[in-house]
Amino acid sequence: MAQKYTTREQDYSKWYNELVGRADLAEHSDVKGCMVIKPYGFAIWENIKDELDKRFKETGHSNAYFPLFIPKSYLSKEASHVEGFAKECAVVTHYRLKNAEDGSGVVVDPTAKLEEELIVRPTSETIIWNSYKNWIQSYRDLPILINQWANVVRWEMRTRLFLRTTEFLWQEGHTAHATRDEAVEEAEKMNQVYADFAEQYMAMPVIQGLKTESERFAGADETYCIEAMMQDGKALQAGTSHFLGQNFAKAFDVQFSDKEGKRDFVWATSWGVSTRLMGALIMTHSDDEGLVLPPKLAPIQVVAVPIYKSQEDLDKISERFNELGAKLKAKGISFKYDDDDNRRPGWKFAEYESKGIPVRLAMGMRDFEGGNIEVARRDEKTKEVVSFDGVDAYIENLLEEIQLNLLNKAKAYREERTHKVDSYDDFKVQLEEKGGFFLAHWDGTAETEEKIKQETKATIRCIPADREEETGTCMVTGKPSAGRVIFAKAY
RNA sequence: CGGGAUGUAGCUUAGUCCGGUUAAAGUGCUCGUCUGGGGGGCGAGAGAGCGGAGGUUCGAAUCCUCUCAUCCCGACCA
Structure with a gap:
């Protein structure tokens, strides 16, 4: 559920x-x-x-x-x-407290006033x-x-x-x-x-x-x-x-x-x-299932969940996971084996998805007997059953692939939502309809920038360092512009 | 600091308009049991006196006054 x-x-x-x-x-x-x-x-x-x-x-x-x-x-x-x-x-104004006379607790001691107030940086x-x-x-x-x-x-x-x-x-x-x-x-x-x-x-x-x-x-x-x-x-x-x-x-x-x-x-x-x-x-x-972490920043990169009915099954599976864990650790990959018997596998799956752990492994007796292991990746929410032999190298590659995939997805997302606009009307419409970054010409004055901010809530995020050489006219005032700047609503 | 809203169990909320048994539910927690491949089923149990203070009343989570806190919308910002 x-x-x-x-x-x-x-x-x-x-x-x-x-x-x-x-x-x-x-x-x-x-x-x-x-x-x-x-x-x-x-x-x-x-x-x-x-x-x-x-x-x-x-x-x-x-x-x-x-x-x-x-x-x-x-x-x-x-x-x-x-x-x-x-x-x-x-601002810090005093350096001492004293007991309140009515016994209600402590109060600032007015006699302990600082000569010069201190600002908390x-x-x-x-x-x-x-x-x-x-x-x-x-x-x-x-x-x-x-x-x-x-x-x-x-x-x-x-x-x-x-x-x-x-x-x-x-x-x-x-x-x-x-x-x-x-x-x-x-x-x-x-x-x-x-x-x-x-x-x-x-x-x-x-x-x-x-x-x-x-x-x-x-x-x-x-x-x-x-x-x-x-x-x-x-x-x-x-x-x-x-x-x-x-x-x-x-x-x-x-x-x-x-x-x-x-x-x-x-x-x-x-x-x-x-x-x-x-x-x-x-x-x-991150997505609607929870946090998604790039492997290089994930406190736990790989988590393993055993699926078992009896203690004997668990022992067999644990042996495999411990062996794998040692190999992963040797490669510098952080690994957690979650054999907590108080939580069921489904609960653990959901939990680790919420926490954005990049790779999740699972093994039940079906996998064990077939010499397999289930590998699930958080970024694409896909899982596959692969051979246990050599899975350590497979995981190592997968982590790199996830790291790269996240960057590429984020780049693609940004490209899709970055628009060139040349008229202020267009800008206002698209800003509301699509959002994102807008490359537009600006006359370089604080007045125009302020006007845009007041009217649209968008600000100039930056003058991009690698912008294309392109002269044009300001989308608001029509005055000359040396190049496009990035407008967007911001946090 | 202006405009709006909300404070009830660890969390999410019902009950408030129209006062009346012992304040209700889900989730979480504890114990037992069956389970175990996507947040389990069944049974039992602990847990709040309703943000705080005052008032009205035979009786207040519910009405009134004050107060505190939080959230949302503005102004300000990494």
């Missing part, structure tokens, strides 16, 4: 929320806007984190850790930065640049290539598990360079690292590009991004990398002497991805 869940068709948001629960990824905390990431969800995040961390190290970065609290005065040193974050900051540029100021004297101190894994707080009005929560986990890279070119190169390089990771590990195709001025990070001269398309046709910004120019160096007076002894401000970048990637992962591949 299948349990009823909301389908993507019926209500995409509801489908997403139910999926997060049924795959046991996370749940709402009693703390408003905050989530509890459950062990299975966290295991996926750890896989994301481990691979990214490896790639950051490979590109020369080191990890460090800076404080959770930022003095209020730091935040206000960079004008556009504070303006961008001011409305969503949590919404991002760490200011506190980090305050340190960099002391670390940098000479060009010999550069570049500084640091990353930190941390939690940050942004007091959002409306939250959704993984996509937008008050507190979230992320990594933030913060680098300092002697030249503009080197900093730009760094920002581009890290955006490329994100793009490669998204495609190779998450099996999620992304478009690399540049944000328009109005979508840019507060305090950045240029924001690079990777944008992905979710299965409802909406865009999701999956990662950003910022060229910060000399803005923070000037705000914190970070200067260095070059080879000629000339003083100049340091050039900066920052870049980050967050637990939002979990949301992206879910909405890229």
Whole structure:
């Protein structure tokens, strides 16, 4: 008896929320806007984190850790930065509680007021640049290539598990360079690292590009991004990398002497991805049966379910699975043998489908006696009976095939829903009817962008890095345009 | 912060309009048993006093007042 869940068709948001629960990824905390990431969800995040961390190290970065609290005065040193974050900051004003006089519990002790309020970091540029100021004297101190894994707080009005929560986990890279070119190169390089990771590990195709001025990070001269398309046709910004120019160096007076002894401000970048990637992962591949995970990020890649009536049968089957499990583990494939007698096979099948485990094996006495095993793949929901001999190699190939298939399916989905439009009327109609990404000409002004946003709720996701050379006229104003940009509704 | 809605068992909900036995069901949980190739069948059992506070009444999950919380739609955002 299948349990009823909301389908993507019926209500995409509801489908997403139910999926997060049924795959046991996370749940709402009693703390408003905050989530509890459950062990299975966290295991996926750890896989994301481990691979990214490896790639950051490979590109020369080191990890460090800076404080959770930022003095209020730091935040206000960079004008556009504070303006961008001011409305969503949590503020610490006191450092002590005391027992309430009426015995009702504890209250804030009014005598323990902080001289200067502390902001819970919404991002760490200011506190980090305050340190960099002391670390940098000479060009010999550069570049500084640091990353930190941390939690940050942004007091959002409306939250959704993984996509937008008050507190979230992320990594933030913060680098300092002697030249503009080197900093730009760094920002581009890290955006490329994100793009490669998204495609190779998450099996999620992304478009690399540049944000328009109005979508840019507060305090950045240029924001690079990777944008992905979710299965409802909406865009999701999956990662950003910022060229910060000399803005923070000037705000914190970070200067260095070059080879000629000339003083100049340091050039900066920052870049980050967050637990939002979990949301992206879910909405890229999952179906109405539950989560679908790319093998490279699945905490369990292969699960095996025995089907038996007697203990003797189970013993025989277990021997086969244990033998196979050892072989798979030797190949670096994570394997779980579920011989829990309290759950029936059908229950387990449904459970592991909900959790998105890429490959499921089953063996009953029929298979055992025929020297066979049943192999089911999550991505296509197909299963076949194959010979037990050599099945380890078969599974190894299958995992690779699933990884590739997911990427290809996601790419095909995106291509189908990416449309070139040349008239604003056309754009409005198609945006409502089909959704997806729209390649259109834009005159480059914030006014036009704002008008489109107000009228259609679509924003410019990015100016694609690899766009075709094509001049044209803005679909709204008819003014000249140097090339097409991507419009879409976004998360 | 505006507009709308909802709080009843771990979860999903019925009951509320029109007050009246011991607050009901599904699912989950416990035990037993038959089972076992797609979320099992049968039997037994534990579990809530109805978000909170106050009020009306012989009597409140149901009516009134206040309060808290959550969800949806807007404004804001990775």
